Amino acid sequence: MRAMVLPAPRTRLQMEERPDPMPGEGQLRVKISACGVCRTDLHLVDAELPDIRYPIVPGHEIVGRVDLVGPYVTTHAPGDRVGIPWLGFTCGHCRFCREGMENLCDAPLFTGYTRDGGYATHTIADARYAFPLGEEGSDVEIAPLLCAGLIGWRSLVLAGPAERLGLYGFGAAGHIIAQVARWQGRSVHAFTRRGDAAAQDLARRLGAVWAGSSDEMPEEPLDAAIIYAPSGELVPAALRAVRKGGRVVCAGIHMSDIPSFPYDLLWQERQLVSVANLTRQDGLDFLKVAPQAGVRTETTAFPLDQANEVLTMLRAGQILGAAVLTP
Numbered sequence: 001m002r003a004m005v006l007p008a009p010r011t012r013l014q015m016e017e018r019p020d021p022m023p024g025e026g027q028l029r030v031k032i033s034a035c036g037v038c039r040t041d042l043h044l045v046d047a048e049l050p051d052i053r054y055p056i057v058p059g060h061e062i063v064g065r066v067d068l069v070g071p072y073v074t075t076h077a078p079g080d081r082v083g084i085p086w087l088g089f090t091c092g093h094c095r096f097c098r099e100g101m102e103n104l105c106d107a108p109l110f111t112g113y114t115r116d117g118g119y120a121t122h123t124i125a126d127a128r129y130a131f132p133l134g135e136e137g138s139d140v141e142i143a144p145l146l147c148a149g150l151i152g153w154r155s156l157v158l159a160g161p162a163e164r165l166g167l168y169g170f171g172a173a174g175h176i177i178a179q180v181a182r183w184q185g186r187s188v189h190a191f192t193r194r195g196d197a198a199a200q201d202l203a204r205r206l207g208a209v210w211a212g213s214s215d216e217m218p219e220e221p222l223d224a225a226i227i228y229a230p231s232g233e234l235v236p237a238a239l240r241a242v243r244k245g246g247r248v249v250c251a252g253i254h255m256s257d258i259p260s261f262p263y264d265l266l267w268q269e270r271q272l273v274s275v276a277n278l279t280r281q282d283g284l285d286f287l288k289v290a291p292q293a294g295v296r297t298e299t300t301a302f303p304l305d306q307a308n309e310v311l312t313m314l315r316a317g318q319i320l321g322a323a324v325l326t327p
Contacts, residue, residue, distance in 0.1 A: 002327070003057045003120035004307045009047035012308050013058070013119065021116075021124045023070030028125050030082060034301075035118030036061030036143035037310050037323040038172065039230060040086070043254040044113060045311060052113070058307075059118030059325070060086040060111035061146040063139040066130075073127045081139075082130040083146045083287070087277045088115055089126045103154075103277035110277075119307050121327040131283050136291065144297045144322035145290055148172035153286035155226045155251035155275045156180060162224030162247070163187060168214055168238055169229030170199045172322035173251065175206060175298055176290075177226070182207040183293035189218050191234075198320050202298060217241055226251055235272065236261035244268040251275045299324050 001020050004013040023029045041058045043049050062084035066076050076082065089109035090097050096104040109126075111117045116124070133142060152173035159165060165181050167174045168191045178188045190203030191214040200211035210218060214234055221243035227234050227250050235258045238248045245268065253276075266272065298321025302310050310323045 001120060001122040002304070003116070004304060005055045005057055006045060007055045009052070009054070010045070013045070015305055020122055023068055023073075023124055025071045026073060026127050027070040028066050028073060028076055028082070028127050028130055029068040030062065030064040030084065030123055030125055030130070031067040032062055032064040032118050032121055032123060032327050034063045034139040034143040035059040035325045035327075036146065036148065036172070037307070037314060037319075037325060038147050039314065040147070040253050041112065042311055042315055043230070048254050049113060056113070057116035057118075057120050057123075058112045059120070060084070060088075060113070061143045061148065061324075062111070062118035062123060062125075063133065063143045063146070064123075067122065069127070075127055076130060076132075081133045081135065082125070083133050083142065084111055084118065084123065084125045084130055085146045085150055085278060085283060086111055086113075087279075088129050101279070103279045103282075108277070119304065119325060121304075129280065131287060133287070140299050140301050140324045140326065141297050143324045144172050144176065144299065145287065145295070148322060149176045149290060149295070150278045150283055150286055151251055151275060152177035152228070153180070153289070154278050154282050155228075155249045158247075158249050158273055158275060159224040159226055160247060162222070164218075164220065164223045165189065166191060166218065166222040166225035166238065166241055168225060168227040168234045170196075170203050170211075171228065171319065173228045175202060175321050176295055178203060178206045178208060179295045180289060180293045189222060191216070193317055196317065202320060222246060224249065228252065230255045232256040232258035236265055239265040239270055239272065242270060245270065247271040247273065249273055249275060297322055301326050
């Protein structure tokens with residue numbers, strides 16, 4: 001197999017030839033056809049996540065076909081098309097797993113972070129965390145749904161029944177969830193980097209009633225806002241934009257420091273919450289909703305060996321929608 005490997009903190013990925021991995025009990029070997037490039041991959045490369053063990057193969061928006069099944073796997077067969085998400089393993093016995101909050105498991109494994117991921121031709125996955133995908137849709141179009149879509153969905157659920165919804169950051173997650181929110185009958189307001197006309201145009205094409213820069217205010221207060229951009233300064237901006245009793249959801253795994261802000265922005269029962277990972281039920285729910293909502297991802301495909309260049313483009317805000325690597 002071939003893999004783009006991160007050998008050390010803040011270094012370039014390197015292409016390596018490795019022996020084909022073998023699945024253990026309850027595991028699958030998956031031949032990868034597409035892997036989305038997520039902003040979390042940037043946080044990994046930039047050593048902004050804790051306890052990274054090197055070398056590591058990034059990537060956690062994986063679409064492929066089961067190549068080999070390990071012992072005791074009865075849920076999948078060779079040839080099945082599956083999607084592999086960020087959360088790759090949970091212990092099943094800690095308090096959080098027992099209480100239906102496996103996204104907060106005390107001993108998890110994360111695809112492309114604490115176990116090798118999808119910037120490769122093959123990977124190993126826990127069969128419990130390999131979602132059946134069926135045969136509808138292309139692999140490239142589906143790949144961003146495995147994180148941008150799933151985390152976007154969980155953040156949308158946490159936002160509650162907000163009729164007027166703000167999305168701060170209109171990249172992979174924002175453009176997917178905007179479509180779901182519009183299908184649900186919500187009014188979507190898209191906040192982007194100043195001067196990002198392409199993202200604002202995309203938001204309008206996807207049904208946003210307003211699109212502008214993140215330092216602007218909506219004409220009327222929002223019921224809720226979701227922050228997808230990893231910029232702490234957006235927290236007070238979003239709090240300022242929501243109504244009394246409104247909610248701001250921080251959807252990223254990493255964010256720059258939140259600047260101090262006056263208590264008045266949080267007062268009047270405004271809420272500030274975060275999203276952590278996902279549950280398998282999130283995956284099942286969203287992958288059912290996405291085709292019903294007619295979600296279409298805006299994607300650009302790149303060959304696997306261009307992973308470094310794609311990450312640089314993502315860092316610079318030069319990716320419209322989502323980038324996908326194809327082995």
